[in-house]
Amino acid sequence: MFSKQTYQSRRQHLKKEVKQGILLFPGNGESGMNYKDNWYPFRQDSTFLYYTGINNIPDIYFAIDIDEDREILFGNDPTPEEMVWTGAADPLADLAGKSGIATVKPFGELAGFIRAQKQKGRTIHFLPPYRAETTVQLSDLLGIPVGEVEKHKSDAFIKAVVKQRSVKSGEEIEEINKAVNITAQMHTYAIRNAVPGKTEKEIAGDLQAIAIGGGGNISFPIILTKNGQYLHNHATQAVIGEGDLILCDCGAETAMNYAGDMTRTFPAGKTFSPLQKEVYNIVLDAHNSAVEALKPGIRFKDVHLLACTRLTEGLKGMGLMKGDTEEAVAAGAHTLFFQCGLGHMMGMDVHDMENLGEAYVGYTDNLKKSTEFGLKSLRLGKELEAGYVLTVEPGIYFNPFLIDAWKAQKKYSDFVNYDEVEKFKGFGGIRVEEDFVITDSGSTLLGDPLAKTPEAIEELKNS
Amino acid sequence: MFSKQTYQSRRQHLKKEVKQGILLFPGNGESGMNYKDNWYPFRQDSTFLYYTGINNIPDIYFAIDIDEDREILFGNDPTPEEMVWTGAADPLADLAGKSGIATVKPFGELAGFIRAQKQKGRTIHFLPPYRAETTVQLSDLLGIPVGEVEKHKSDAFIKAVVKQRSVKSGEEIEEINKAVNITAQMHTYAIRNAVPGKTEKEIAGDLQAIAIGGGGNISFPIILTKNGQYLHNHATQAVIGEGDLILCDCGAETAMNYAGDMTRTFPAGKTFSPLQKEVYNIVLDAHNSAVEALKPGIRFKDVHLLACTRLTEGLKGMGLMKGDTEEAVAAGAHTLFFQCGLGHMMGMDVHDMENLGEAYVGYTDNLKKSTEFGLKSLRLGKELEAGYVLTVEPGIYFNPFLIDAWKAQKKYSDFVNYDEVEKFKGFGGIRVEEDFVITDSGSTLLGDPLAKTPEAIEELKNS
Incomplete structure (x- = not known):
């Protein structure tokens, strides 16, 4: 991964560009091939990776709350019993720290966080999903019917990301x-x-x-x-x-x-x-x-x-x-x-x-x-x-x-x-x-x- | 693929075992990696393949109507313009014929077919889906909320398939x-x-x-x-x-x-x-x-x-x-x-x-x-x-x-x-x-x- 400053500066620019609301970055999950747990190779979402630097960890979400100027990574560290199967993993807090993200919360707190922001009348910005799993997750989180999630994508968020990612450092x-x-x-x-x-x-x-x-x-x-x-x-x-x-x-x-x-x-x-x-x-x-x-x-x-x-x-x-x-x-x-x-x-x-x-x-x-x-x-x-x-x-x-x-x-x-x-x-x-x-x-x-x-x-x- | 008789006999046994209703087999679609059209290697659903022998064609469904004793493959042949990208493909009718399936209909007719069978009070049997795309498709086809699709899986269909696929020829x-x-x-x-x-x-x-x-x-x-x-x-x-x-x-x-x-x-x-x-x-x-x-x-x-x-x-x-x-x-x-x-x-x-x-x-x-x-x-x-x-x-x-x-x-x-x-x-x-x-x-x-x-x-x- 690049330096902490790289990711911090990318997020700083993005916040200035979009100006208000919550920017929601769904990380990718594992993708089942011929049954749920027989996975295709894991591929992190590129935008998630661009702003967090965190690769190879499925089922994590990142949120930038522009209004209250805070950044939260939502995800769970493996339990010792899960490590029987997967081996050791770097704690999420360490990975978040490497990219300058101060706060890590359990994945289970994501839904409550989003609900609370919606109640405050905040805009929840998200990019158009390309995996059905993500569409279903966003539908659940935001209370939008599955078939209508795409319609609610954020143009402001898209334009800001495109502007930034188009010019390579x-x-x-x-x-x-x-x-x-x-x-x-x-x-x-x-x-x-x-x-x-x-x-x-x-x-x-x-x-x-x-x-x-x-x-x-x-x-x-x-x-x-x-x-x-x-x-x-x-x-x-x-x-x-x-x-x-x-x-x-x-x-x-x-x-x-x-x-x-x-x-x-x-x-x-x-x-x-x-x-x-x-x-x-x-x-x-x-x-x-x-x-x-x-x-x-x-x-x-x-x-x-x-x-x-x-x-x-x-x-x-x-x-x-x-x-x-x-x-x-x-x-x-x-x-x-x-x-x-x-x-x-x-x-x-x-x-x-x-x-x-x-x-x-x-x-x-x-x-x-x-x-x-x-x-x-x-x-x-x-x-x-x-x-x-x-x-x-x-x-x-x-x-x-x-x-x-x-x-x-x-x-x-x-x-x-x-x-x-x-x-x-x-x-x-x-x-x-x-x-x-x-x-x-x-x-x-x-x-x-x-x-x-x-x-x-x-x-x-x-x- | 195996002989036509193999697939016909597999389906014959299955029909006898489940006895009534419509058996619905969703074929797998392409699975997007980091955007919709950047695909993981295509993997056909195994049960679909076991009963039809049709591999490497995404976005097709198969239905066995036990009550009216008919078998229908739903899918579309590529247009000449699509063949600019993909090249020639065997017509679906040929592939269906090789496994003894008499009828091929455009994919667009699937929803109407299912609706008509539901109106007749028929049972639509399906297996538990493992890809979110399939869950969303079944939700649309059957009018079941996405989160409840799994609950409506058919035990009779599952048991019959397990019985048959467990014993290898x-x-x-x-x-x-x-x-x-x-x-x-x-x-x-x-x-x-x-x-x-x-x-x-x-x-x-x-x-x-x-x-x-x-x-x-x-x-x-x-x-x-x-x-x-x-x-x-x-x-x-x-x-x-x-x-x-x-x-x-x-x-x-x-x-x-x-x-x-x-x-x-x-x-x-x-x-x-x-x-x-x-x-x-x-x-x-x-x-x-x-x-x-x-x-x-x-x-x-x-x-x-x-x-x-x-x-x-x-x-x-x-x-x-x-x-x-x-x-x-x-x-x-x-x-x-x-x-x-x-x-x-x-x-x-x-x-x-x-x-x-x-x-x-x-x-x-x-x-x-x-x-x-x-x-x-x-x-x-x-x-x-x-x-x-x-x-x-x-x-x-x-x-x-x-x-x-x-x-x-x-x-x-x-x-x-x-x-x-x-x-x-x-x-x-x-x-x-x-x-x-x-x-x-x-x-x-x-x-x-x-x-x-x-x-x-x-x-x-x-x-």
């Missing part, structure tokens, strides 16, 4: 660098070991082992697939074959829950085919163009559209698209090949703060998210600021279902050469993804550089 | 054998690789990779620890040292969700110390004595007590316990060293059917679970039947907190030599666990045998 960048470097180790392993005869799951399992060995876990379900044309296609028992193009999109999170998220696409065999290289280089050009454009003040939506333009130019060069590039991009014709967004915020969540709402995290009151296919999957559109951490991940995906559907509808036929595209229905997909922090003058790559050109990937693969 | 045993053999590979790896300098999590990650590579996943969170004195102590970032005794309790589940669950305890260095060997052999003797006693008709509680007797005898031999063995075990003095139960049922859940309730799975109307320390953690007490699959896992755990607490209370001081026990507060814990199926005349070990004596473990370790 130096110590956070250091931690993200660690996550990205473990992520790069995973990719190095994948590039060398995802070879013909292995199953996708065998490699995915090994990648998860690297993430776990790094002290944390994977930051999201591993995509390791010979069917990269599907954007979030998780590893299966499919056996990798000689000509396969492998798309690996994975990331580690550190013991402090900071995430990395990278993608590399590489041949299962020793080398890319000339055609694979050609498409790869179009994606890489879009990637590099986008990275060069990163700086404070630019709208990420415009960086996205720049990447789309570069992809369209490249696809025109291959005879897959045609017509005026600007018109094609404005119409959305490129979304036949690039169906999603260029990137997203990254931090303690791999899609940082996604549960707080893209309207707050990625957009503003003046820039709302588009509802058009393609742009509606762009999670980040607003002007960048120094300290933002984000991914850049353009791609070209030959999705046979989409090609068939749009060809039948003659959709975008002014811009797409379907006869040529038809030949690529078995090609797969290519994505190149890296993580960046926005600096005062541009951006800096996070983590140490990893092979990115087709030539460098071939060299790494065969070294 | 030949094809199930084959699948469990697979799971146990992957589990044994994990242990072989751990014994050879959990050496000084590695962290617990590094090894745990590698073990999970073996489970995932086997086609499924881990069947429960991996226990790989140099602090084996704590029963469920999960892997941490602690570095393994030269003299450490490592306890590894882990299991794989297959792609069909059948579980394995084994424990081995071994030295981090090349050999056990003479003292470690001495304690190990006491546990092994208890283990072997218990295994020899397994047969249809014997109460597992009596097998547990037999193991406790053997442990007590051994601990007396070492001067750690004293007095009359039978009296010591009857008093519970051995629970200072063996705080839990001898084993549990195993199948599609590693603690098979735990969510259905131990009162049904492990006990009967005539044999209720004890509330005493030790026995209250014995998940299985009732008479064994041919086809039951269970674990045998005695252990000796020197838990310093418990030793301090009981010594201060002079608890069991007629039976415990605390002065001697004091010397073992840094010893750790030892457990030996294997999986068995009860046969007509005794039991059969599941999976291929794995090194179990100290000598065999040392040989495996150094080979």
Whole structure:
């Protein structure tokens, strides 16, 4: 965990921003898999962790009472009999002390505390819950029907948290660098070991082992697939074959829950085919163009559209698209090949703060998210600021279902050469993804550089 | 999946057993980790899977209408636009067909179906939910407040499912054998690789990779620890040292969700110390004595007590316990060293059917679970039947907190030599666990045998 001052100062800023009421932070509980006590790996809520630094302890809540200027951690230390099962644990009072929280109360006192504040007419601020357990708890605590909890989330609290968590401090960048470097180790392993005869799951399992060995876990379900044309296609028992193009999109999170998220696409065999290289280089050009454009003040939506333009130019060069590039991009014709967004915020969540709402995290009151296919999957559109951490991940995906559907509808036929595209229905997909922090003058790559050109990937693969 | 006939016959038996009403099977949904769409690995509900064979598809429900003799799967096939993200999926109608389910309806029709059956005065049977999402769904579907859903679970449905799932068929045993053999590979790896300098999590990650590579996943969170004195102590970032005794309790589940669950305890260095060997052999003797006693008709509680007797005898031999063995075990003095139960049922859940309730799975109307320390953690007490699959896992755990607490209370001081026990507060814990199926005349070990004596473990370790 960071220093006591870090957490104290984070909470100080937050209190000033929200101004009044009680800020309620539900910590996560254990999450049952196939019965209540067979748990998925515990994952603390990121916002709870951001303001308290207390990880790996389920079933604790934190409250900041702005009105009476007090901070209380609600939770129970294990009994000696529970320690028969779990072993020793640091007392909650010690953990609270490390982050400068003065008061710890038994969990059983939480409900009474909330009731008392409500009776005083205080506002109880909470963030939108993403686990049903938390929704049910908040429903009980606040006397709101389960189906209506979401509606009562606090906009003021959300906006203050988003403002604060969006700008990463130096110590956070250091931690993200660690996550990205473990992520790069995973990719190095994948590039060398995802070879013909292995199953996708065998490699995915090994990648998860690297993430776990790094002290944390994977930051999201591993995509390791010979069917990269599907954007979030998780590893299966499919056996990798000689000509396969492998798309690996994975990331580690550190013991402090900071995430990395990278993608590399590489041949299962020793080398890319000339055609694979050609498409790869179009994606890489879009990637590099986008990275060069990163700086404070630019709208990420415009960086996205720049990447789309570069992809369209490249696809025109291959005879897959045609017509005026600007018109094609404005119409959305490129979304036949690039169906999603260029990137997203990254931090303690791999899609940082996604549960707080893209309207707050990625957009503003003046820039709302588009509802058009393609742009509606762009999670980040607003002007960048120094300290933002984000991914850049353009791609070209030959999705046979989409090609068939749009060809039948003659959709975008002014811009797409379907006869040529038809030949690529078995090609797969290519994505190149890296993580960046926005600096005062541009951006800096996070983590140490990893092979990115087709030539460098071939060299790494065969070294 | 098994043959269509398997699933049809399972459902046929179930219908006969419950006799009337609607049997409702909620399939599991995706489970969000740190935001809604960052998913833990999908895990289908075991009972849903047992009767439908449909795995890896979230958000589907199955209903058997006994009164009108019809079976309906409720769920939605992905849209072409969803397939941009997920790729192709087998149509639900095909999956339903493979298990002999004739009717598939859109998920949106489920609520109306349930409402109509309730209006006809039909009983809607459901099992106790273990995920809050399911509780909330059942609350909405059935018009029961969230906090009261559990109370309305169907005893008839629970009892029928427990009766059926408790006795494993030949094809199930084959699948469990697979799971146990992957589990044994994990242990072989751990014994050879959990050496000084590695962290617990590094090894745990590698073990999970073996489970995932086997086609499924881990069947429960991996226990790989140099602090084996704590029963469920999960892997941490602690570095393994030269003299450490490592306890590894882990299991794989297959792609069909059948579980394995084994424990081995071994030295981090090349050999056990003479003292470690001495304690190990006491546990092994208890283990072997218990295994020899397994047969249809014997109460597992009596097998547990037999193991406790053997442990007590051994601990007396070492001067750690004293007095009359039978009296010591009857008093519970051995629970200072063996705080839990001898084993549990195993199948599609590693603690098979735990969510259905131990009162049904492990006990009967005539044999209720004890509330005493030790026995209250014995998940299985009732008479064994041919086809039951269970674990045998005695252990000796020197838990310093418990030793301090009981010594201060002079608890069991007629039976415990605390002065001697004091010397073992840094010893750790030892457990030996294997999986068995009860046969007509005794039991059969599941999976291929794995090194179990100290000598065999040392040989495996150094080979």
